[in-house]
Amino acid sequence: MQQTRTVELGTGLFVLLGIGSLFFLTTQTTGQHDFAADETFEVQARFENVGSLKTRAPVSMSGVTIGRVTEIEFDGETLEAVVTFVIDRRYDKIPDDSDATVLTAGLLGSQYIGLQAGGSETYLEDGSEVLFTQSAVVLENLIGKYLFDRDSGDGG
Amino acid sequence: MIALLRDVFTTLVLFLRTFGAMNIFFLQLLLYTPATMVRRFRLVVAQVHNAGALSIVIIIVSGLFVGGVLGLQAYSNLERFNAEDTVGIFVAFALVKEIGPVISALLFAGRAGTALASEIGLMKATDQLAAMEMMAVNPVRRVVVPRFLGGVISMPILTAIFTTVGLLGGHLVAVELLGVDVGAFWQQMQQTLELSDVNEGIIKSLVFGLVASLVAVWEGYNAIPTAEGVGRATTRTVVVTAIAVLFFDFMITAAVL
Numbered sequence: 041m042q043q044t045r046t047v048e049l050g051t052g053l054f055v056l057l058g059i060g061s062l063f064f065l066t067t068q069t070t071g072q073h074d075f076a077a078d079e080t081f082e083v084q085a086r087f088e089n090v091g092s093l094k095t096r097a098p099v100s101m102s103g104v105t106i107g108r109v110t111e112i113e114f115d116g117e118t119l120e121a122v123v124t125f126v127i128d129r130r131y132d133k134i135p136d137d138s139d140a141t142v143l144t145a146g147l148l149g150s151q152y153i154g155l156q157a158g159g160s161e162t163y164l165e166d167g168s169e170v171l172f173t174q175s176a177v178v179l180e181n182l183i184g185k186y187l188f189d190r191d192s193g194d195g196g
Numbered sequence: 197m198i199a200l201l202r203d204v205f206t207t208l209v210l211f212l213r214t215f216g217a218m219n220i221f222f223l224q225l226l227l228y229t230p231a232t233m234v235r236r237f238r239l240v241v242a243q244v245h246n247a248g249a250l251s252i253v254i255i256i257v258s259g260l261f262v263g264g265v266l267g268l269q270a271y272s273n274l275e276r277f278n279a280e281d282t283v284g285i286f287v288a289f290a291l292v293k294e295i296g297p298v299i300s301a302l303l304f305a306g307r308a309g310t311a312l313a314s315e316i317g318l319m320k321a322t323d324q325l326a327a328m329e330m331m332a333v334n335p336v337r338r339v340v341v342p343r344f345l346g347g348v349i350s351m352p353i354l355t356a357i358f359t360t361v362g363l364l365g366g367h368l369v370a371v372e373l374l375g376v377d378v379g380a381f382w383q384q385m386q387q388t389l390e391l392s393d394v395n396e397g398i399i400k401s402l403v404f405g406l407v408a409s410l411v412a413v414w415e416g417y418n419a420i421p422t423a424e425g426v427g428r429a430t431t432r433t434v435v436v437t438a439i440a441v442l443f444f445d446f447m448i449t450a451a452v453l
Contacts, residue, residue, distance in 0.1 A: 054245070054252060059353075060360075061361075065359060068386070
């Protein structure tokens with residue numbers, strides 16, 4: 041009797057430890073990208089170039105994540121990238137002339153959308169579009185420009 | 197020359213035959229599994245204890261050291277590029293996707309697989325299996341299936357524990373010992389690792405559990421019933437499991453990528 045009790049106790053502890061570890065692995069090591077809002081509203085923005093922006097990338101304002109990119113499409117008519125993102129319903133006082141920029145977290149980090157507040161009295165709401173946008177900085181273009189400028193500087 | 201060819205041919209045929217018989221054995225085990233889980237659940241619990249709970253010390257100690265050495269290696273190499281903050285990513289990726297499942301399976305083969313094979317082999321050598329058959333008890337159902345299931349259930353649990361302890365070991369070395377920022381260590385990891393990476397590790401541990409347990413009970417059940425035969429079965433368990441696990445590791449990684 042004592043024997044079976046030890047066996048069962050040990051096995052129970054072992055399985056519990058395993059479940060605990062599994063829980064740790066699934067919750068602590070992977071990113072629960074920390075934006076979760078019950079109510080959101082949808083906003084669109086058109087970019088000339090979104091770089092390597094991905095869906096689920098954060099939308100941040102003053103460095104705080106307030107939304108998430110839900111869709112990235114290419115508009116075949118205007119030849120622009122159309123980015124749809126949702127913003128937490130709580131933030132309903134964002135001026136509609138704010139500008140959206142595709143930024144990079146760190147030098148080689150992942151890309152996100154940064155909103156910079158404007159001064160308008162009307163606010164962003166469901167279905168509105170951010171009119172002022174700045175494209176992603178593509179490192180190759182930057183280097184190319186630098187080299188080109190330097191070369192032309194030498195020449196002139 | 198002809199003799200050599202004939203040798204190669206017979207070896208090949210023998211290999212194919214063993215492989216086929218092993219698969220039939222595997223299907224047989226699966227066939228008995230539902231009934232065993234219901235009617236002989238206590239036997240399965242006892243085997244989970246045997247194969248899993250008793251392996252926990254070796255798993256935890258090894259996990260701690262493996263995680264620690266990964267942290268050490270990652271730090272000393274990434275430091276050259278001033279990228280110490282990414283040590284967490286390195287350790288987590290290595291542990292969760294590859295090293296966790298593989299080393300757990302190899303340790304499992306060494307600790308639990310050999311025990312299973314020699315136990316069943318010895319039962320055969322001492323005619324216990326034959327005695328069961330005399331009493332109209334199916335030895336595969338009574339002896340082999342619970343041990344197989346015990347291994348299959350234990351393996352993913354052991355892998356999860358190994359990986360978790362490994363991460364803590366990596367944390368211990370990188371953060372506490374070498375002074376990597378604790379926030380950077382975990383946050384970089386969380387941002388880079390996806391749930392699919394963890395799932396890959398879990399899938400691997402499930403497959404390795406099946407493979408390692410199958411090999412162990414197969415070798416034990418088919419051991420030559422002598423002292424030497426049981427010894428040889430134990431050795432073969434470790435060798436075959438190691439090869440099979442590394443083979444499946446490659447196949448699963450290739451399939452997932």
